[in-house]
Amino acid sequence: MAQHTLEVLVENSPGVLARVAGLFSRRAYNIERLTVGPTANPEVSQMDIVVSVEGHALEQVIAQLDKLINVIAIKEIKPESAPEVHDTQPDYQN
């Protein structure tokens, strides 16, 4: 299955990691890697999520993520333009 990297800006509020992780679990999407870090704005955090899905399922992942009230923006990082992944945390598998 193809891996896709999503750069997700979220409100830095309690429980937001649980909301995102819970969504992947509930909808049976597989997270390959998840890192969370701060941004220049202390009210906003960035999650980089690597997910293994095919075809339309990626649109579904993005659309469902976007429904979370605390999710502000989602960007798919295409491989050709991929910057270095901010791998400051150990990898988490679910």
Add this chain to the structure above:
Amino acid sequence: MSQVTGAQSLVNSLEAAGVDVMFGIPGGAILPAYDPIFDSKIRHVLVRHEQGAGHAATGYAQVTGRVGVCIATSGPGATNLVTPLADAAMDSVPMVAITGQVPSLAIGTDAFQEADIRGITMPFAKHNYLITDPADIPRAIAEAFHIASTGRPGPVLVDIAKDALQKMTDFNYPTSVNLKGYQPKLAPNAQAIADAAELITQSSKPVFYVGGGVIKADAHRELLEIANLLGAPVVTTLMARGAFPDSHPLHLGMPGMHGTVAAVTGLQKADLLITLGARFDDRVTGKLSTFATNAKVIHCDIDPAEIHKNRFADVAVIGDVKHTLQALIPALKAALKKNQPDLSPWLRQMNSLKSSYPLGYDQPSDGSLSPQYVIERLGKISGPDTIFTSGVGQHQMWAAQFINYENPRTWLNSGGLGTMGYAVPAAMGAKVGAPDTTVWAIDGDGCFQMTNQELVTCALNNIPVKIAIINNESLGMVRQWQTLFYEGRYSNTSLESKRVPNFPMLAEAMGCVGLSCERPEDVDATIEKAMSINDQPVVVDFRVHRDAMVWPMVAAGTSNDDIMIARETAPDWDSQEL
């Protein structure tokens, strides 16, 4: 500005949000809120179980189009709200639930009556809050009502720590709500509207596939206008009964597992599905890979995540369906002037199916009472302004099939979650929301035994609902599946409800009028008697034949092409030109 308690700030916030009624029960953690509730102009209906409060809130919401509100304490009070919250999520009902939480310093210590209700409801609530600072209460309440009632409606939970209710704070209700991550899009894209109009004029076999979103968006008038404009057939799903008049000649009825032959086949054979606020639920599509295989799809929905979720959409129109239809109607008028497709062969086929395979049922040969007959007479005698609620199972399907719905917001049921026990508390909420309208709950004997305690609430609070128990002394739908798929091995589906409980006596014990009926010739008089009592709730025990089955049926996991009109009986397809 003088300081108030967090509890007073909560009540002020609810008043500012326009709440006029809420359903709930106090307990330890929420107790501080109940002191200012005592003085508030908001009507509080004291229920007997939190689940009743939750379904009453959804019943109220679906009848009025406003946000339904329920309130409970921490721990078990909150967990008892889980089913109604999940129910409201599945059926997109606007609802706000307020729960007390243990004091903030006790959170995480497994304190008495502590449950992480925010965590528990996270997978299905549209959003939720845990408030530990009283200063956050007004903003959380304002946001909760905004989120619950806009976009695709849904349930929002606000969990408030007890000390946040007790501490002093300033009350400042926000004048506006701006959430960076929540900006629902109401107006449809102009290009999508143009594409939709174009696709419609290219279709010779279109069907309007209408879901509950049309009722949520109050778009029934626009639906009537566009259906008449195009002259194409309409199907209304279980959640959309009443969105389009059953008496309209273009109406093929309800699609799905127990839909009419015409509605199911109309979707199957269509070359275009004009999908309005519907979500391609498995109960409608049957085996998805065989669903409407020749149809292109226009999918109009306010929730972008519904697009392509179950079925690819050739044209996706994201927006409020009322706005969408208001834009599509003039676009379609213009397109039809250039190219008016001839739908008459298609309509002829559909009308042939409609007349060949109307809904029907056999009267029991032993002279006993037919459940379908009871429900049909309830619809006829009480008329099209009546609000009906139902539980889940055979009686629900018969109530969807054999009552003619002419108006939106007159049919309330648990469509997505399939919550047995929904009918009585939902009827209570509906009657509070529409006190001058007759409200009938059509319930099963199984469902009724799950939530009937709310009849005490109704009796004491002048909420004169009417309950028709379709008593077949069984978990009827499960029994039907055992008949069809488990060789008639009736494992644990016999409830013996004609022996125990005595429903009329139970009703009388709860302060209601209890009636009973078991002969076909007594049905009309019994219904009329129940209709004549308006100062008390009425419960009628209709003691019906237990072997009646719901037909037509598309068995779970099979194709809609394999619809059966009776046991091992398919429609005579050879006689139909399709």
